[in-house]
Amino acid sequence: MRITGKTAVYGIIGYPVKHSLSPIMQTAAFEELGIDAVYVPFEVKPENLKSAVEGLKALNVKGFNVTVPHKEKIIENLDFLSDEAEVIGAVNTVKNEEGKLTGYNTDAEGFIRSLKEEGVDVKGKRILMFGAGGAAKAVGYSLLREGVKFLNVVNRNFSRAKQLGDLLGKFGNVLIYPLKEGTVEILLKDVDLIVNTTSVGLKDTDPHLFDYSKIPEGVVVVDIIYNPPETPLLKAAKERNCKVINGLGMLVHQGAVAFEIWTGEKSPVEKMRKVLEEELYG
Ligand SMILES: NC(=O)c1ccc[n+]([C@@H]2O[C@H](COP(=O)([O-])OP(=O)(O)OC[C@H]3O[C@@H](n4cnc5c(N)ncnc54)[C@H](OP(=O)(O)O)[C@@H]3O)[C@@H](O)[C@H]2O)c1
Structure with missing residues (x-):
């Protein structure tokens, strides 16, 4: 240099x-x-x-x-x-x-480009997003801007999910839910792409967000965590023949x-x- x-x-x-x-x-x-x-x-x-x-x-x-x-x-x-x-x-x-x-x-555009380079177009797609923190704002906004059919948001802290719903609701169809096993199970029946924006999966000892054996076969599963490169969510999704994308992109x-x-x-x-x-x- x-x-x-x-x-x-x-x-x-x-x-x-x-x-x-x-x-x-x-x-x-x-x-x-x-x-x-x-x-x-x-x-x-x-x-x-x-x-x-x-x-x-x-x-x-x-x-x-x-x-x-x-x-x-x-x-x-x-x-x-x-x-x-x-x-x-x-x-x-x-x-x-x-x-x-x-x-x-640039997180919003960065997220969408990372999907596009993997050949994933979200227009008209049904999205299930976990998390309502800082990263979720960018990811959720970018998905709505791309014209998804709807964005279902699940978060542990429901009032935070509500805040995100209020913020993003003007850009498309946003529905919010608490993180409960039964609720997630129902939402999993109506989904094309699942995205994790929570920090769950960063550590080996983290609890699973939901029962990963319920991931529908063949959907796209994205985890914006990049280290480890394969979180338990992505590992389970791969085993269920899903296309998986981590957060490195x-x-x-x-x-x-x-x-x-x-x-x-x-x-x-x-x-x-x-x-x-x-x-x-x-
Ligand atoms: N690939 C990239 O370029 C990129 C960019 C930004 C962030 N990230 C990653 O995205 C993740 C989140 O970042 P952030 O900035 O959004 O953090 P944040 O604002 O602190 O939000 C954390 C989110 O994780 C949830 N969460 C944490 N522990 C949980 C648990 N045990 N069970 C259920 N939910 C839990 C929180 O839920 P509550 O609201 O209920 O607490 C919240 O929705 C981090 O892992 C970060 O590394 C990646």
Whole structure:
């Protein structure tokens, strides 16, 4: 890597930020396209967010990603928001154009691209989504924007599901349910695609969301968790002849969309995926 006076600076803010995979992925993308830029992690404590954003602007940092816990709070420090960021209420990508900051949310588009690259078109499809947290907002919004027939949302905390229903209801047909075995069993009879946006499956010891032997044969099952690459949900779905997709594609594509927003170049998606696979799975 050769850094000169002309090298552009990009980065990510978060607290903590050590775990982030974005520096590896974005650095590989800049290198692959021969773009004179660096991408660095910035550890920013919540109480320093405002001054950090002012600093990034003053230092003419061209763009940055935003991760936990700043995704929502940063909005008040930005000049403009994309439609997705506005709806979802969270920003994961910021572009700096001559001191004016625009916030984007690339998780929604990243999720849809990860389905499309696997040949899955959700238009007119019946969706069962588990979870109503931050990721569910982006995933749910993206599915409705693609024109799904309906989105059934199941969440453990029902009032959170209700909030999500209120948020997304204006974009399509959204129904909400509590996480109960009998309820899920009924919903499983009327589904084309199941998506898990909860953190259940991250750990071996996690309880199952429902009885996975009830997954209908041949439906599409998506888990946005990328580590482990095969959660118990995906393992069970595979055994039931379902097409399965994990969260690596979403991770790669949310980064690819951010890269395109910053550079205007087509992202080297395969390179970005390869470095992540090496880092995550060895
Ligand atoms: N592939 C990607 O690019 C990508 C991007 C973003 C996130 N993710 C993954 O998505 C997952 C969720 O992230 P998030 O930001 O949405 O987190 P979050 O806002 O904290 O939401 C967590 C969700 O998981 C549910 N949950 C947690 N433990 C549960 C349990 N034992 N039983 C049932 N439900 C449970 C929560 O339900 P309650 O509301 O009932 O607590 C909530 O719906 C994480 O695993 C994250 O790694 C992947």
